[in-house]
Amino acid sequence: MNHVVPLLDLRAQFATIREEINAAIQRVVEAQQFILGPEVESLEREVASYCRANHAVGCSSGTDALLLALMAFDIGPGDEVITTPYSFFATAGVIQRLGAKPVFVDIDPESFNIDVAAVAERITPRTKAIMPVHLYGRTADMGLLAKIAERHGVPVIEDACQAIGAEYRSWRAGTLGRVAAFSFFPTKNLGGFGDGGMIATNYQDVADKIRMLRVHGMEPKYYHKLVGINGRLDALQAAVLRVKLRYLDRWTAARQAHARCYETLFAAHRLDGWIQPPHEPASLRHVFNQYVIRVPAAHRDPLRKHLTEHGVGTEIYYPVPLHLQQCFADLGHRPGDFPNSERAAAETIALPVYPEMTAAQQMHVVQSIAAYAEAAGQRIKRSAA
DSSP, X not given: OOOOBOSOOHHHHHHHHHHHHHHHHHHHHHHTOOBSSHHHHHHHHHHHHHHTOSEEEEESOHHXXXXXXXXHTTOOTTOEEEEXXXXXXXXXXXXXXXXXXXXXXXXXXXXXXXXXXXXXXXXOXXXXXXXXXXXXXXXXXXXXXXXXXXXXXXXXXXXXTTOTTXXXXXXXXXXXXXXXXXXXXXXXXXXXXSOOEEEEESOXXXXXXXXXXXXXXXXXXXXXXXXXXXXXXXXXXXXHHHHHHTTHHHHHHHHHXXXXXXXXXXXXXXXXXXXXXXXXXXXXXXOOXXXXXXXXXXXXXXXXXXXXXXXXXXXXXXXXXXXXXXXXXXXXXXXXXXXXXXXXXXXXXEEOOOTTOOHHHHHHHHHHHHHHHHHHXXXXXXXXX
């Protein structure tokens, strides 16, 4: 039987909630209130409750959530923000955009998250914040990081754009630092019908400042206390997200079940020595925004080509670490500066893990990998002979 297994199938998800989504959109259309307003306020309360945070502030994208979070702490020229070189571009991009300097710390090779033990040695008098990334849906080691940040008197800004619902020792992403940024890009576990974002915090003063910054620093109307941005969340996006939020834990449980099934299937096909699956410690709740495996670097791109030919969608997150991106050349980094990040960029490949994926589709993914591995092993033996 031929199978097509996309990396993500949003149409399958939409089919299960079509009527609820259409009703929510129609409600906004009838109200003719499209920017902020009651839908956004309701979503903010619901996301704050979900994250177990005191406050949540809707904004226009995950990138703007990160930007607003930095702006809330007045980060600008001459300042430094410690972060990871292995992430989506926005993590470091917003730092540079404000005129500050991204100071990179390599990743832990198991978690793909920032190597917290190495953070303290990069702190200087110019450090204004530490911005860990909860990559792929697994939180960074926030216990040690919080101690380092407190000792040096700098805030922790969580890049939780891929990690809504993730937990560190029962504490939810969004409450592990002073402020956290979430993305509602359509491919996220909680995805809208376009761009959208949210900022969570337990601090009233931070929430109040971000609410002002997202509307050009305005309070009251047409009186500007700060220079902010146009970072507002659309009511249509909020209405869609309110429907989807009700299903998020169910979808997360399906992703987690698929992750466990992958490990079982890898072992059954004797791939567990060739593939390194993501690790899920008992102390964490991994929400698997992506399911990212490691394979030997020489086989990563050929394996991806093989999977594409067999109808399996994949992605490379991320082929070039941030410290080697052209736009950050002025930071003066060279290949080899952050070897764990560079190795991850060469060895990782994301497999389908979306909630609606069937058992047959998952089996097809693993059998396709096994077929490649067997053929590759035979070729290696022949070439060695």
